[in-house]
Amino acid sequence: MFDRTAGSYVVELLKDWDVDHIYGMPGDSINEFMEELRKEEAIRFIQIRHEETGALAASAYSKLTGKIGVCLSIAGPGAVHLQNGLYDAQKDKTPVLAIVGQVSSDLVGTDSFQELKMESLFEEVAVYNRRVQNAEQLPDMLNQAIRTAYAEKGPAVLIVSDDLFGTKIKRDKVLTSSAYATPTIRAHEEDLQDALRLLRASKKPVILAGKGAAHARAEVLAFAEKLKAPLIASFPAKGIIPDDHPHNLGQLGQLGTEPAEQAMKEADLLILAGTAFPYREYLPDDVPAIQIDVDPKVIGKYYPVLVGLVGELAPAAAWLTANLKDKDEGFLLKYQKKRSEWHKTLQDDMASVTEQLQPQHVIAEVQEILERDAVVSLDVGSVTLWSARYLQLTDQQLVVSAWLATMGCGLPGAIAGKLAYPDKQVVSLLGDGGFSMGMQDFVTAVKYRLPMILVIFNNQKIQLIEHEQEEMGNEATQVELANIDFAAFARACGGEGYTAKTRLELKDALAKAKNSRIPVVIDAYVEDSDPPS
The missing domain is CATH 3.40.50.970 (Thiamin diphosphate (ThDP)-binding fold, Pyr/PP domains)
Known part of the structure; x- marks a missing residue:
């Protein structure tokens, strides 16, 4: 006792x-x-x-x-x-x-x-x-x-x-244990057979993969390759589905790409793989659908599906891959060409020469110093749209407030990322609005010696809200932000701070930040450009 x-x-x-x-x-x-x-x-x-x-x-x-x-x-x-x-x-x-x-x-x-x-x-x-x-x-x-x-x-x-x-x-006796037994959930073979029939009959299948693919990356990619299907990632799955994979058309919806939107409109079969994608307006009007998810509550929640596979994505995708015969690749080739043209447009945007620093220029320069296994903590706002469009993730981990979409999540995500993976590079992309909501905890990163690179897209306004107000036909109201010298603030907290108003200044600041052993803020003044749409 x-x-x-x-x-x-x-x-x-x-x-x-x-x-x-x-x-x-x-x-x-x-x-x-x-x-x-x-x-x-x-x-x-x-x-x-x-x-x-x-x-x-x-x-x-x-x-x-x-x-x-x-x-x-x-x-x-x-x-x-x-x-x-x-x-x-x-x-x-x-x-x-x-x-x-x-x-x-x-x-x-x-x-x-x-x-x-x-x-x-x-x-x-x-x-x-x-x-x-x-x-x-x-x-x-x-x-x-x-x-x-x-x-x-x-x-x-x-x-x-x-x-x-x-x-x-x-x-005198232990009543409970400190253990959690993880269940193994497998889809019924009868449902898998029903899904297989739909897959065999389709000519233009499209896979929309979500964060449920986190532990099924290899299986989902193999499934897409066998099915000869374009692959679209929900935004939380960015990086889980590598942006450089030849089947990946990018994201869908407000954060999406033109090839992804077009392929979805042309699809004759929708496969929802580890996602309950909620934005109905971006999904096909009326095509058969298969949904794979461990949670039965989300099967058919946002889209009427013909076949629901309740089970883990990896074994379900592997079973379907093993039982599929090779499909015609005409639909895939059409969208791979569109994908190549889209990526060329993005590259041209990022290589453009302008008087003022553009948001896509910042992402291009961050990409140059981004390590392959880095943690990227993304805040919410117009920076989310720019990152969805231009940032290319392969083996990096992305952390973001996806469904609640709360501003101010970027710095806490970076702190958590460095505590989780002390030996990995941690980069956070933030707007000036999002960072200023919780900037006091930059000193926490300094106190605990958590090296990280915080890149602030500073346009001195809550740009996404301005854009939304104007899209509604209203006059933009109360979106301007009083400017803060974020670089000086970082130095006052004991970190490093750099101001970048040109691409050359940004490149130099990122080179210094990459080799720093303390937290760094880069205050990048970007032109007030409309967010990508």
Whole structure:
């Protein structure tokens, strides 16, 4: 029988779950837990300057690694700040654990200082949302929270009054285990046969692959090659499906390419591979469809499918490939020619000579220094459209707030990327609007010596919103941003900062940044050009 604090059990269980760092900020409703973390060297506490950064970083870490990301906050305001990052994890279906402090257990319900009704606060966002009532429950509820986060691919919230962490408990038997057994899901052969019949009958099949292809890249590429099908990637799958693969026509939708849009309109069979692509207007009007996904809830959710294959993408694609006969490649060749013409147009854009620096020039120069296994953290805004169009990813990992599309995700993603992969290059592409939403945590990257390159597309406005307002026929309103000297800010935080107003200045700054051992901000002043459409 062991007589230890409940908080010490939490630390041991977190290690059992392979948690090696936590994002958070100390405070008066988590101080007992902070004392337990202080004594533990195997779990690194990353002190962020805003809890939103911590939650977004935890979400990004999970997207990059598949492991659970963990964040910590005090009661009241700290808990409120977590919401954006937890919704990002929920919408992008990735496991995160939020340990949230609460006022002392004997004060809960008395409207004490900083007390909020936490269970209600997190009810909509969390896949697991519980308040620990007594210290004896804490270890088992922690296991359940993490297991649920993995099983349901979303954020789990454990609310704990701080005095419970410091309470000693006796455990003479282990009630739960710190383990999650990953299920293996296979599609029914009857459904595979139905899909095969559709594939054999098609003349113009198109594959739309999503982030479900992350662990099925080789199988999806082999499937496309055997089917002689053009391959289109949803934006979260950029880089999972290599941009340089000869079947890849690029992205679809607002972030998409002309060849992808045209091929989709001409398709006589749509294969949705690991994606529940929601933008119906970019999909064919009325063609047969096959959807492959491990989640039965999304089969036919956004497009009426004839055959749903509920199972993992890799074995399903491999089975179909093995049972297919070679198809005619006329449709594919037509779109490979269009693809080549499209890429030449992009290259011409990036090579153009203009008086002012263009967004595509910035991407072209970043491409020159981008290492093949780099992590690219992308913020949300017009920079997303420029990157979707011009950035070429092959073996790099892209992390972005895809479904929630929250501005300010670029810096937290870069912090998470460097903590996940210390030996890899980390590059973040951000707008001036997105970076300024959470720029205070650049000093976090400096504090923990996390080398990264942050490239800010500075047009001194929220350009995407301006574009949307004008497209609606309205006059652009309140989109201009007061300018900040981001390079000076970076230096003030202890990092490196460079200003680039010409392509030569940008090239020189990127060369210095690539060899730097501390975080770098490059403030690239770009012309106010309409985002690609």
